[in-house]
Amino acid sequence: MASRGFRHRRIGAFASAALFLLSCSREPPRITDADVVVAKVNGAPVTLQELKAEIASIQGLSPSAVSKGTAPEVSQALRRLVERSMVLQEGVRQGISVTESELEEEVKRYRSDFPPGGLEKTLLQQGIGMDEWRSRMRQSLLYRKSAEAVAGRLAEVTEEEVRRAWRERPRRTSPPEQILVRQLMFDTEESALRVRERILAGDSPDKAVLKGSGEGPAPAIADLGYLSREDLPRELSGELFALPAGGASRVVRRDKSVSIFLVEGRRESREESFEEAAPQIREELLRAKREEGFRGWMEGEMARADVKIQEAILAELTEGKR
Template sequence: MTLFRTTMILLLLAVLCGCSGDADDIGIVARVNGSPIYLTQLEFQHDQIQADSVGAYVPSVEKLSSEYGDILADLIVQELVSQELKQRDLAVTDEELRKAEDAVRSDYPEGAFEKVLVEEYIDLKSWRMQLRYHLAQKKFYQLVLRPQIKIDYKEAEKYYRDHISDFYLPESLRILVVRGPSRELVEKAVEKYRQDRDQMNLTTAFGEVETREVVVREGRMSAAWKNAVSGLEAGQSSPVLADKFGFEALVLLDRSEAKVLEPAQAYPLVEEALLESKLHRAFEQWLSDKLATAKISVSEHLLTQTLEDKPLEEVGEPEEIPQETPEEAGDFVESQEPPEN
């Protein structure tokens, strides 16, 4: 959604008003049609930005203000998307959320996911909330925006002609790489492959031999590989090459000449490019329409005392900034100042 941040922030200027700051608003930084956005959500997103930073992170006042503004704009858009899905009876279900979480967890060994959360100071509840927003965004694009979009064949033809250079394919080579611990073993494996044309049999007949098939552009090949395959015809192999990891030989499977994709071949790429562009425009139009009628309010502390009001020297490193409890969140901006030294 970063593509829409500028539009979002400009449109928000016309609809924002301040929250009252009473007891009911403690811990809330904004409301979207009555639904709250919590300080913890804002902090969670900002923590992720800081986690991606390398080395000491000492942001300027201007950068902090920009970061918090961008994050809040994103959260407001995400909430609007979620509300739209709910109105259409398409809201992300708990079952969909569970399956998505299980898919993420499956990438980690047992118990490692929880360990990462602890090590990275990631709150599981906030992580799940953000995952739900992410699923809502995908669902919104697929089930709400995508059905509205049509791509005419004339439009596709024009895009193809206007972007013909995007469909140029340079010369490439498909190569079978045969690796082994000795020159003699690699030579025997290559000889067997040239006789049988069966890649799978090589690992059976020669247990220490590894094979892999690669497609590489000639202009991106290393000097050693380029020299090795120079002059080879399809089916021929290079001499055995030695490096610090062992020995390898290259079998040229086929060579594709440089060409421009025909319109029929290029159509999936054309459709993808046109679809992405139209989805973005459709989303911007939907967002503009929604903001025209949405009731969005932001905490008076964020409106009346922004970070830009603070002198530069008052902004310290992140570890110096005290972490508020939800009960203190009504004074969010004020409490971001580090303790005096």
């Protein structure tokens, strides 16, 4: 019995020692920038990670390359984050959210700008994980939808406002004068001259090409569609717009090609009607009202917001301050 009791005491001693060693060897959890709160906006945290990412955006750098910023950069970045937080809070109040399909559509849109695997490579170079990037993308979409909801309910444009804007703005021509152009491209200047002479003599372009090409290859033909003066090279626009429908340009040498340009039709410019101009005018007025309304809403929210800032952390992040 005595030996059993000793064995229990010895095991207990070993267990106590092991627990002691474990407690001594366990390191405190590593604090990351995502754990450090630099400000609170109506109780919602703004983290050091978010602030550094915003400073990086201002500096045009990747977040991993940023350790400090100038006082104006830090101030601007923090203000953006405070405003963003207030917009997101309003979005929550209005029940706005981002669905998985919306997020996937945005991710797909970004991927389309990169070759296969290019997005992941770029994020890796910037020290950003895919999960973190998707989270940022979701927040960006949520902010956009929330801001649109705020601005949308603050702006309304009446029919009379659209008509007044239409009366006050300079009249536009819609569309600008255009000509229907066909380009004939030849191997030699001689072939081009023969075809041009037949067209000027009254042959149709197709007949002129058939007779004028002779034994040589037929020209390549490109239908360029309706073009405005701005669509054409300056050295060609004056000549082509001076031609009547059915006219042919001089023989034009450009690089290694020899061409004739045919004017096959014309659309005259005319004054834009109210019905044609109204959609664009309405959108312009709405955009201006939304921006003005959003700025007013933000100023009011900023005045009422409870914003608490950790000045000591900002000082550490600001260049030239200790």
